Amino acid sequence: MRVTNLDPMVFASLLLNFLLFIDQVNASVTVQYQLQKQQQMSASIAATASVATYTGEAAYNPKVLIAPPAPDPATTNVQINLAPTVQQAGLSIPLKNPFFGFSIEMSVSAQVYGKNSSFINVPFLNLMANVVERAGEVHIRCGGNTQESAAMVDSNPNGGMISKDYSSVTGTTNTPPIDYTVELIYLLSNISSLVNVKWFLGIPFNDTNFRMQIAQEGSRILGDNLIGMQAGNEPDFYTRFGRRPEGYDVNAYKGEVGQVIEILQDPQYEKVRNKIITPSVASEWNLQDVWDSGLIQENANSIAYISVERYPANNCAAVFGTNGNVINPQDVIGDYLAHSKVRDLVSFYASSTLFAQTQSKPFIMFETNTASCGGFPGISNAFSASLWALDYGLQMAYTNFSEALLHVGGQSVVYNPFTAPPTNVSSFHQWTVGPIYYSVLVMAETIGSSGSARVADLFANDNNDQTPAYVIHEGDSPARVALFNYAEDTTGGHDYTATISVPGTIDSVKVKRLTSKTVTQLNGIYWANQTFGVNFASDGRPMGDLVVDIVTCTPSTATAPDGSTITSSTCLVTVPAPGFALVFLTQSALDESDNAHPTETFATTAYTKAHNTLTVDPSVLATSNGQDATVRKYLGSTSFGTAGGAVGVRVPGVAVYAVSMALGVGMVLRRLV
Structure with missing residues (x-):
């Protein structure tokens, strides 16, 4: 059940009751400033922080590197010759999303x-x-x-x-x-x-x-x-980390997985007893030794x-x-x-x-x-x-x-x-x-969403390191082409044109591009003209208008050695330096990828500075639930350094609610099951 689009008076009543409720459990209200101020903050960090002396959180490190020099001479044209599925070498197994x-x-x-x-x-x-x-x-x-x-x-x-x-x-x-x-x-x-x-x-x-x-x-x-x-995380590191004695090996780990599988035979684990993930090894053990141990073969019914x-x-x-x-x-x-x-x-x-x-x-x-x-x-x-x-x-x-x-x-x-x-x-x-x-x-x-996509590396441009390309097949035909350009050149001198030869007759292709000004740029990334902004600037929804380019193709015919007529189409697609282009060869290929499933985002605003809003003095709330340095030092990831996380308060009851508030903007109240 969801509560949305409420009458203002009903909403106000619900909100008041809710605020009284969360006050009883020491929950918190978050004050949030305007996007413009946060963007200014992010820009200030990038402009004033010295890389050599930066001591802030690693996630916002402003260090900008020097890109490798672009290849000389520049690649300006890449030939991509596509073939029907039966002729395309090296196609992968059928793939499902999410990958x-x-x-x-x-x-x-x-x-x-x-x-x-x-x-x-x-x-x-x-x-x-x-x-x-x-x-x-x-x-x-x-x-x-x-x-x-x-x-x-x-x-x-x-x-x-x-x-x-x-x-x-x-x-x-x-x-x-x-x-x-x-x-x-x-x-x-x-x-x-x-x-x-x-x-x-x-x-x-x-x-x-x-x-x-x-x-x-x-x-x-x-x-x-x-x-x-998962039955163990990187067991090949257990000895190094002191979790197991010297001599711990693949067979010892296999025995422990067997113990877990035995425990899972208890009726209370019926729904997970065949969902084991193993071996999750990194680099210390030889993988062939793991496969030769019989770990997978002997426990096949339990491994997902x-x-x-x-x-x-x-x-x-x-x-x-x-x-x-x-x-x-x-x-x-x-x-x-x-x-x-x-x-x-x-x-x-x-x-x-x-x-x-x-x-x-x-x-x-x-x-x-x-x-x-x-x-x-x-x-x-x-x-x-x-x-x-x-x-x-x-x-x-x-x-x-x-x-x-x-x-x-x-x-x-x-x-x-x-x-x-x-x-x-x-x-x-x-x-x-x-x-x-x-x-x-x-x-x-x-x-794509068909569940039958098969991928092949095209080894394009004589297997050039800077311009890799892949083809994605659906059924009997190529459906999408992925084109890369790793070169760094803000002048456009290393942009290239992919000349794509497609079997059959097609009038046009659709193209989306992943772009940024440079390979070393920390912000300013766009996918089909949409972005999530700079540091501290996103509510999780893409910003900007979606742009999908249409490229007209030219059909042609040729005579095969057996005398039959071969029909193909040539499509010219530009790939910026640096950048990536995804070429949709058919409308169905685009449909399977773009808005393939119903869209549902979770708006944190209903109206901007209108009604159904709550205004709170930021100076009052600034110390109500923020953290000072003694708390913030525990906010990093414990997988990669001393770390921690914010703590929560469990709210009892059947109905569980989440509310997000913003200074001068509306709210959305939702009920979670």
Whole structure:
């Protein structure tokens, strides 16, 4: 049930009762300033913060790198010759959306999802709704390093949904044990009641006293919205992190997975006993040894996904002072603007994805991003990451991955697809949307909603590193073409024209472009002319008018060796430097990608400075629920540094409400189940 479009007097009465109600449970009202002021704040940070002396939250690091020089001579024309499906070499397995999902560190749940099941972050709902619009659903993992030692408790001393013990941190990333209440599972369920989100959870594996409450309550509360239970996170690192003794190996892990599967035979786990995700290894164990162990084959009835985790590089030495070389981001930016690096990264798994097919299991990259330990400033939060992640995703699709989850941390990382504001006193448009979030939307449109998309790397332009291209087939024909241009050139001298030869006769194609002025730009990213703005500037809804270009094609005929007539069409599509173009070869291909599912966003305003509004003096509220530095230091991701999250208050009762308020603007009151 939803309460919307209320009569003003009825709304005022409901609002008054609601405010009295939340006052009784110490809930909070958020004051939010105008977008213009927040944009000025963001611009001021970028203009005045010295990179050498910047000491703010990593998520807003203003460091701007120097782009690699553009290739000389410039590529100005790329020939793309498409063929019917029966002639196209290397097509992937059929792919379903969503391909890209999110791995959200369990410890930052209160920051990202909402304080509790009664207060859900509206920008988060909108960000997920954007993906659902294109992919039909979103897959989110609530887990990470912090799931391993997580314990469900009846309550926390501070009354919060999550509590952390910073005196007992472990591992390279100083991960604290966390205590959480069942309120977290109710929060996830309420999110799924509003947007079509499916969840992955994790069984703690920090020792062999497996705490199964998360499986029990997850199954009971989430039902079919719980699609997988991870059995251990990066078990190949357990010895290094002190979670297992020396000598712990694949066979030891296999035995522990067997113990969990045995526990799951209890009737109370009936709904999750066949949803195991394993082995989730990173880099310490040889994958072939894992497959040869029989882990998958002997437990096939219990396993839903075969999983791995991988980051192409790490920034741990710089962030945590580990024994390793400190990497200067400027030295490696070229690695994120070269197709060969992406291909090398993914080809490592080619034999493993083939193994997964023999077992009839989807192969999933369960956690990844630009670099572990939070990413590289100037790369992970720049347009370079948008192009890289999209190329990475398409290369995984081509190599027969079924899905990949991009990791999300807190304030202390730079690679977040989206970041909640560091305090509750911010603008109305208050979140920061990172470059990789754009990749998620573009990837969803590239794969489409048919469930039968097949992807091939075209090795275009003599396999040129700067101009990779992919074709996506639907049924018997090519449906979409993905074109990249990694070159950096603000003059337009390295823009290229793709001459696309398409089988059959077509009058025109539709084109959407992912653009930014430079590969190193931190803001100003646009997908089909829509953007989520600068830091602290988004409520999760795209801003700007959608622009889809129409390119006229020229038909032609030729005579085949057997004397038959071959008909084709030539379409000229411009790809900016830097940029990406998605070419829809048919109207149905566009329809499957653009607004393929009903759109539902969650407006935080009903009217602007009109009626149904509440005005509160900001000076009164500035200290009512904000955090000072002693609190804010706990807002980062525990997966990648000392971190924490805002605490929530559970509101009892059957009816659960979320309300979002803004200074001088309207409100929307919704009832969650």
